[in-house]
Amino acid sequence: MYTNFRFAIFKFVSLNMQSQKVNLVTPFFTFKNKKRAEVKFFWLLFLTKHLDGCKGEKNMKKYLAGMLIAATLYSPVSVAEPTEVHFWHAFTGRLGELVAAQVDDFNASQSDYKVVQTHKGNYSETLNSGIAAFRANEQPHILMVFEVGTASMMAARGAVRPMHEVMKLSGAEFDQDAYIGAVKGYYTSTEGDMLSLPFNASTPVLWVNRDAMAAAGVDPDTDLSTWQSVGTALTALKAGGEECPLVTAWQSWIHLENFSAYHDVPFATKDNGFAGLDTELTLNGPAQVAHLSAMGQWAKDGKFIYTGRRNEGGANFRAGECALFTESSAGYAGIKKEAEFDFEVRPLPYWKGVGNSPQNTIIGGASLWVMEGHSDAEYKGAGEFLSYLSSTDVQAQWHQDTGYLPITAEAGDATRASGFYAANPGTEVAVLQMTANKPTANSNGLRLGSYDQIRGIIDEELEAIWSGDKSAQEAMDSAKERGDALLRRFESANR
Amino acid sequence: MNQRVTFRGWWLPILLIAPQVIISAVFFFYPAGQAIWQSLFIPDPFGLSSVFVGLGNFEFLFSDKFYRASFVTTAVFSILVTLCSMIPALFLAVMADRLIKGSGTYRTMLIWPYAVAPAIAGVLWLFMFNTRVGVVSWYLGQLGYDWNHVLNGGEAMGLVVVASAWGRISYNFLFFLAALQAVPRSVIEAAAIDGARFWKRFWTVVLPLLSPTAFFLLVVNIVYSFFETFGVIHTITSGGPQQSTTILVYKVFADGFVGQDLGSSAAQSVILLFVVGLLTIIQFKYIEKKVHY
Structure with a gap:
């Protein structure tokens, strides 16, 4: 009888694991992917095997109760659970708090997606974590990469999904012309398609x-x-x-x-x-x-x-x-x-x-890359989040809070209209210096x-x-x- | 009469050495084999493709004069670290061994630095010698010496050597002290009766008896200066100014994890494997002969 019961649980859990739509979320741990769920599951199997040795009526009741708890732990949570989008970044301190606030605001603004932000060390360490995770097939959806890593990311065609494709897929509003030329130029292909979303840019x-x-x-x-x-x-x-x-x-x-x-x-x-x-x-x-x-x-x-x-x-x-x-x-x-x-x-x-x-x-700073190897639903979520980040209000606020450049012309205009530049002399110098002229082949940025x-x-x-x-x-x-x-x-x- | 004890049959001896063999295979031979294999390719960082280049990575390295210069830097650095950590340690141990009062406190204090992680030690020394806020550099400035390890390669090398050797003195001190206490009193007393003064006794009697310990520490310290000083260098100089503190191991890190050039990084690991192997063979073959057990 025990064996049958265990088999039932096995069926139950493995079915859940096969269906991608169902999240294996438990009160104690969240599974980022199938692999870890399996590890946990084998632990469970091990435990039940151990418990198999229990004899007697009382013990058996305890055993069944344990199994029941285990079963609920692994039960599918309602299908309406938001799709998770993982976002790895390199910000700590004040910037880290601002990023967390942006993510929280986005999560509160809708219920379909849940962005999970994680700090992964400095720029080099974040890029290394992203690469290592990709090799282990556990990459996040969105990875922050500093500007000098751009060429490496672009060359990794099978590892990244270009920004414009993500946006097309997500159906979010996306107008490449809204972005400031000298900012987006660094992250745009020679065909004129944006490959990543400039996030923090300075000059x-x-x-x-x-x-x-x-x-x-x-x-x-x-x-x-x-x-x-x-x-x-x-x-x-x-x-x-x-x-x-x-x-x-x-x-x-x-x-x-x-x-x-x-x-x-x-x-x-x-x-x-x-x-x-x-x-x-x-x-x-x-x-x-x-x-x-x-x-x-x-x-x-x-x-x-x-x-x-x-x-x-x-x-x-x-x-x-x-x-x-x-x-x-x-x-x-x-x-x-x-x-x-x-x-x-x-x-x-x-x-x-x-x-x-x-x-x-030209700019320095980082941009957000969308990694390959996720489901369409998750890309939709990533697209929504990226378009939220480039919306005028969010951008203007970010620009004023951090001193980073606005990535859209509209965000710069909104900041000017709000009287921020007048109240904080010097904050506009960088914006004017960046946008003074149309970038030439020598001033688009570097891709080495x-x-x-x-x-x-x-x-x-x-x-x-x-x-x-x-x-x-x-x-x-x-x-x-x-x-x-x-x-x-x-x-x-x-x- | 030499009696040899041998096992009957094969199973027991194999079983007995199995754990060591398995551990070596899993943690040494397999990774070393992997490194050798990878050193024959130029892979892209994401592992999407890799190009077989044969010995191309090695050719690339040895045609780079900065890589060749790194061997000299490493040799200078290792010798200095080994000397700077062993000589003061021996001196302190000899002194501590002669203490009658408060030797416990003295010894404990001397062992403390060993508990400080290399990266932390690096930051501590960096603070002391910081060209702007450093205490030591300020005093040096008062004395009319303009300390600037950010631009002066010699000073940078000195700083990383001191920072690496500092914590290591404690470790060496422990071993030397133990060895000193194992020197039989009767030998020393006999020498004293023969009229040998302290330093004479030290050079002719004590030091030869310390040679096994000194040899062990020599091997261990050289390996330490090759592989474990990385944290200190990373925090203090990042290999600069120019390339004056870029030792071989730091270059493996810089090329592999900053540059994402895994092929070159693997090739460098293989070279390092041979260098350390060679060094150890030389040490055991030539220096060990001079050691009296």
Whole structure:
């Protein structure tokens, strides 16, 4: 009799597992997929087998009661249970809270889908988790990938489902033209289809510590729109006793990638990699070398202080130790919170004579990719969620809360109309700088494989310039040679 | 007269060594085999496709002058870490062994750093030497020395060596202390009666008796500096400035998990496997001969 009973449960559970529509949700654990449910089920089998040894009337009653509980644990929950959409991201702290709030709002706004957000570490770790999960066939529906991982994601055709396809499938409203060109350009295929949804996008600007300028006897309102005038200001600052005239964050992103786009010179051939995998770096061009030579000279003269590869310099600037700081526009929240001095945001300087006027800068940050291997119902949910994220109100709020760029023009307009820019001077600089011109082939962004690693190489070579070990030309020639070797490897791995 | 005890039959001996063989097979031979197999391919990160390249990954690595330079960096780093962790440990152990009062407290305090995880130790040292807020770098600045491990490769190497060796001193201290206490008093007393002073006794009597322990620690510390210092390097320098602190293991991580280049990463693991194997053979073949058990 026991065996029959066990067999019945087996039937019951295995049927549930086969039907994809029924969620195996229990009060204690949720099963993300079939595999784990099976593991749990074998545990149950093991337990029942163990209990089989029980003898006597009383024990048998207990046994049956246990089985009954087990049976209810595995009973199908009503079919109306919302479809779960898993979303892995890289945000902690304030940004993490804001993401959680967006997800909660979306879940509360409808009952068909339930987005489950999970923090998976920093950008690199999140991407690694996503890749490892895909290999184990346990990938989330939506994965946050930082901008330099874009080429890797695009090349993984069988692993990701392009954004425009998801949107078509979900039937959600989706107008690619609503997105700001310079933001979506980074994540758009050469055919013009959006592949992922830009989520947090920022662009570099120049932060000015007005008090430090005044203390060194430099007019805080002095012109800083060109690197020529910045050079003059740095000399004056140094002469005025400022120990840290200029500091930067994300040196490769700001002083090479954005520099190239801003001056409309190529960073790599094949439209910075947009037009094909057989791309080569051209970051050793005359414009870049001239800029880095000037920076190297400033470093030697103690006018530019190098603090590290990431945004270590932010701590120096926020503490009021540095006069000028090239950093992402998203540094706004931190600087506003900590700076006990009068600060100002200026557009990123450009070299007069290299171009007639600055082109546009490119973005940094992350976008949301939809992974392959899920059911249509789940893709519908993912599409709904992504379209909710790009809706004007949500975007405008996100833009104002974080300092990240709005991804749609409408969200920017709504922010302007609300009087936010007027009340918070400097917050619009990045938006204007991004949208000043229609992006060219040199200013759409970068699409280079193994780019995280190539950035590491660039960082190393830049350090050689700052320490005076190499000239800018030698360092960039070496960066090109080493970077190209990785690009060839990436090309052969993704042919 | 040499009597050898042998098993009758095969079953019992096989059964007895089976657990060790199984563990080695599952946790060593299988993964090592996998690494060798994967080192022959260039796979894409998602595992969707992979291209057979034969020894192409190795060719790619050895044609990279930065990879070759990494061998030198690793050698310098390992030697420094081993020396910096063994010599102070031996010194402290000798001193602690001579203590009469409060030796328990002293020893306990010396063992503490071992409980600190490498990554945490890295962060602690980083804070002390931080170019902006570091206590030590501030004092150095007062003395007129401009500490900047962010740009100066030598200083960066010094910092990661000290941070890696620091916690390890405790471990070595424990072993040296135990070994010192196992030195028979009679030998030392005999030497003393012969008129040998403390350091003379130490060099001629105690140190040779410590050689098995020292040899064991040498092997263990070299393996440690190869494989377990990764957390320290990751938190303090991330391999920079330029490539001055990129040791072989850090490169395996950087290429495999940051660069998603699993083929190259696997090939590097295989090379590392051979390097460590070779080192261990050399150690056992040549240095062990000088060790008196």
